[in-house]
Amino acid sequence: MDDTDGVQLLLRIRDHQDSAAFADLFLHYAPRVKAFLMKSGADHAVAEECTQDVMATLWHKAHMFDPGRASVATWIFTIARNRRIDALRKARRPEPEDLLWGPEDEPDPAEALELQQESARLGQAIALLPEKQRDLIERAYFGDLSHSEIAAQTGLPLGTIKSRLRLALERLRQQMT
Amino acid sequence: MKATKHHISDEMLIAYSAGTLPEAFALVVAAHVSMCDGCRTTLSAFDAVGGAVLERCSAVKVSDGCLAATLARIARGDAPRRPECCKDAVLPKPVVDYVGGGLDAVRWRPISGGARQAVLCADKAATARLVYLPAGSAVPDHSHRGIELTLVLKGAFRDETGHFAPGDVETSAEELTHRPVAEPGAPCICLTATEAPLRYRSLLVRILQPFLHI
Structure with missing residues (x-):
């Protein structure tokens, strides 16, 4: 999935509670989240259960997604990681204080695009x-x-x-x- | 805020990003990142590596009903939220979450010589605690069985390795025996994470160690 496509889908979920956009993101990411959790030591059943939690959290927290700060994959990774700590290690996950940003400082589209392109380059760099x-x-x-x-x-x-x-x-x- | 001089190591930030740090260490990292824009930027780069790793995972088939079950979960309502705690002038938000309030709400226990502590979380791997040192006073001489992180929240301290002001983190290695002393003029409040019980040199303190929880 192209990074900017992912952002568009997530913004449609954030702004219009668009379940078709959710289904598209789900199709791409749910099998990867499940794979990630199984690589982390979860069995099929636990991974499936946690994947549903992660994808539901994505829906509920869509308003907190900021394309100027993270790619969709990065954002989903942080949700999956936190769910893993909670479910597999039974520990709390202390998170840093959120930087304040309200409707008045919506991320700059150019900045967001740059971050998404950088994330794509990082993926290529890892592949190489x-x-x-x-x-x-x-x-x-x-x-x-x-x-x-x-x-x-x-x-x-x-x-x-x-x-x-x-x-x-x-x-x-x-x-x- | 004054720029911090002593930061979290890359290795520690990677482990925090990967989610493999003991909870006590994760708390100190989260608190430092809340106070340090530089480490926040580095952390977001490491999180991006995690995103790339997730993107590279070869898909594992989910069950046929997985999407429907997730949509049903969504329809059942919002994820439970922790109640929002107050903001505090000294304690960064992750610490406020553990204390359940600001500096006034900390339940201090005396240690010795006017020093106080409050344990915030503890498991087999590590313990996080707030430590209060009166101005000019020293922490009893100690060495570590493991790594110790000390984040200054208020005041300052000095030891053999340098001077530490609010936002600064000292990472003490296993072999280091150091003697932190609060700077004169104001008490020093720190957040620490220790990998294993501290090993004091004084036999008496060593005997008392299990009872003092330090």
């Missing part, structure tokens, strides 16, 4: 990383593996893991500038 580095980043974000568990699984010492993750992010940064 050497497989080992990409694998490490993905495991870190699936979150069920700590650094030491990743070390145990790959047979790599902890220092190497940390420096590879740093290297991967450094390369990501270079690709982004």
Whole structure:
């Protein structure tokens, strides 16, 4: 799904409670959210249940989506991550104070477009990383593996893991500038 | 607000973004990010990596009734919301949420020498607490079994590694034994997260440690 298409769908949900737009977003993201949760250690049933929660939260919190601050994928990732912490780790998720923005400071469309394009470039940059580095980043974000568990699984010492993750992010940064 | 000098490390921000930090550490990160625009920007970059990872996931088929079930869930009503707490001049919002109010609502317990603390959350992995140090007084000399994060909320302190003002975070490694002293003139209030019980040098304090919850 093109990033700007996703934004249009989400804005239709936000502004018009458009259930057809919701169905389109659901078709693309629900199977990915389920995959993300299963990679994080949830079984089929729990992942399916949590996916419904995540997608329902997307509907209810659509008014909080700001295309100048996050892509649709990033925003859904944060909802799925928080649901995972809640459901799988039974912990609370402290969130930073929201930056205040009211109707008077609707995000600048040019700024929003730029952020969406940047997010698309980030996706491409990750796709271009050497497989080992990409694998490490993905495991870190699936979150069920700590650094030491990743070390145990790959047979790599902890220092190497940390420096590879740093290297991967450094390369990501270079690709982004 | 004055620009902060001491920030959260990238590794810690990545772990917060990935959602793998113990709750106590996540609270300190959330509080610092609330006070620091630079770390907020870095965090949103790491969240974007999470978004890209989600986008790359190969789809896993959801059940046939999944969309209908989700729409039914939506029709049942809004997600429950936590009641909005008051704003506080000293405590950032994530801390206000844990205290259940502002600085006046903190339930302090005395430690020693006029110092006070209030535990905000604790699990097997880590404990978060507010610490109040009277002006010019020191925290008992301690070393850590794990990592400790200290975020200054009010006043300032100094130790062997530097000077820390509101918004600054000190990350103490396992091997560091340090002696934070509140600067003279005003009390210092900090939010700390500790990975495991602190290991005090004084035998007496060590014996008392389980009872003092420090």
